[in-house]
Amino acid sequence: MSKDTEAQILKCIENDDYRGLMQLKVKSGLTVTYRVTDKNETSSLQFACAVHNAFECFVYLTQKLYDFDAKDSKGLRPIHSAAEYGATEVFSYILNIYKRKGMLNSFFEQEKHKGEYTSKVLYKAASRGILDIYKVYSDYGFDFAYLAQENKSLLHEICKKLSSNPQNDPDTIIFFLKQIESFENLASNEKTALMTAVIHALDEKVVSILVKHINVNAVDSDNRTAFEYACFHNNLAAAKILIQKDISASFDTKGFMSICKLRDPYVGKIAFERYGEKMKGQFYTEVDGSYPIKEALNEDKTDKLIEFLKILLENDYDPDARSHPTCPTMFEAILASPFPRPELIEFLLKNNVRLDTPFHGKPGGCPKDYLRKSYNPSIVAIRNKHQIK
Known part of the structure; x- marks a missing residue:
């Protein structure tokens, strides 16, 4: 030719x-x-x-x-x-x-x-992102949900491509994520595309695009917001983006529990600056069978946890929960671990925790009793250092 x-x-x-x-x-x-x-x-x-x-x-x-x-x-x-x-x-x-x-x-x-x-096909289509x-x-009838169920790596790659192609159409991203959610669970298709992106820990660029086009205070049929999902799924990148927005609805009733699940000092500090008064009324309230302080102490990184606990104390959290007999004291929550960390006990002693305050879940017990009776060498060292008799 x-x-x-x-x-x-x-x-x-x-x-x-x-x-x-x-x-x-x-x-x-x-x-x-x-x-x-x-x-x-x-x-x-x-x-x-x-x-x-x-x-x-x-x-x-x-x-x-x-x-x-x-x-x-x-x-x-x-x-x-x-x-x-x-x-x-x-x-x-x-x-x-x-x-x-x-x-x-x-x-x-x-x-x-x-x-x-x-x-x-789904990946190829992301090159142009034509809705x-x-x-x-x-x-x-293509079942988009298989991405969330069987191929999350492809889900992530598609969303990265959709958020960076020349078209960069938020409507396409929103539609794509809604298809995943509605196919995945028809009973819970009230979730926004932003919630879906947060739950599946999609690229933070996707979240940054969606927060400009979706109501960040929307509540789904499970009574959760995008920020709550970010904290529940420990999606720190999404939480850092969302905390910069007006997300007051996320702090109406469960905001303190959310930041205690996330346990991040940066997000926690901003949350208290903006929604501190709301959260103070939630300090000692049980949520879904657990107390916020117990969730906070699930953090494995001790230095990070201490920074977070400092923020709580700076914002008037009472480590002894004196007016709330059903909520564990901070000391008591620390001892709930099979291997209590001496660094945390040292932190509480430096912050003048009341050693005679009775534990709420263990009648007759108190911090002083524990420190007196423990044979753990690390605890013995603390006892001697602080001259606890």
């Missing part, structure tokens, strides 16, 4: 002029080279049609001359090219053929379980 003929064929495809292709009497097996996204591509004509969304040309060529479902040298089909370049009409047409020929379910299963993630591609895929 001459360069002139190739140029004429390519012009027909770019203009979706199937009559021009008829006049040129194109044959099967031809390829064309074209420029797309700053690189040259060489492909069979049906692939070129998919790239350029040349719907009428694609229909004409695949009726007799070219296989609508042929694979290229990389194992990719025209539908992958259509997805990658946002060719909605061609994409929809191919899915319709799959459905009519009884091939749709088989194709969906291949997309879920075979090949590299870079070859998946209608995802809508069409959903309309034909």
Whole structure:
């Protein structure tokens, strides 16, 4: 094929002029080279049609001359090219053929379980992030939820690509995440796309985009906000983004429990600066069968925990919980661990914890009794240092 003929064929495809292709009497097996996204591509004509969304040309060529479902040298089909370049009409047409020929379910299963993630339709579509591609895929019944259930790494990669492509359409990201949530659990589809992004610990750039377009104070059917999910799932990156917003709804009743689950000094400090008065009324309140102080002390990093506890004490948290006999004292909560950390006990003694305050969950016990009776060498050293008799 001459360069002139190739140029004429390519012009027909770019203009979706199937009559021009008829006049040129194109044959099967031809390829064309074209420029797309700053690189040259060489492909069979049906692939070129998919790239350029040349719907009428694609229909004409695949009726007799070219296989609508042929694979290229990389194992990719025209539908992958259509997805990658946002060719909605061609994409929809191919899915319709799959459905009519009884091939749709088989194709969906291949997309879920075979090949590299870079070859998946959902990933290819993220290159342009065209909303209608995802809508069409959903309309034909593709189960987006498998990403959350079986392939979270692909879920993360798709969202990274959606948040960094030139289109960068928040509506596409929101739709994509809502499909995952609604398919995953129809009973809880009141979750916002932001909540879904937080729960699955998606890239923080995705969260940064979503907080600009979604109500950060929205409450789902489980009575939780995005910030609560960030704390519950220990998603520190998301919590740091959300705490910079007006998230007052997250602190109406369970804000203190949330920051105690997260146990981060940075987030905790900002939370007290903004919502301290709300949280003070929640200090000693049981939430879902647990007390905030017990959740706070689940932190493994001792230095980080001490920094967090300092913030609590600076904001009038009473370590002895004197007016709240059902809430454990801070000392008591520390002793709930099978291996109480002496650094934490030392911290409390330096902050003048009352040694004679009775434990609330263990009648008759108090910090002084524990320190007197312990045979733990570290505790004995503390007892001697502070001259506890």
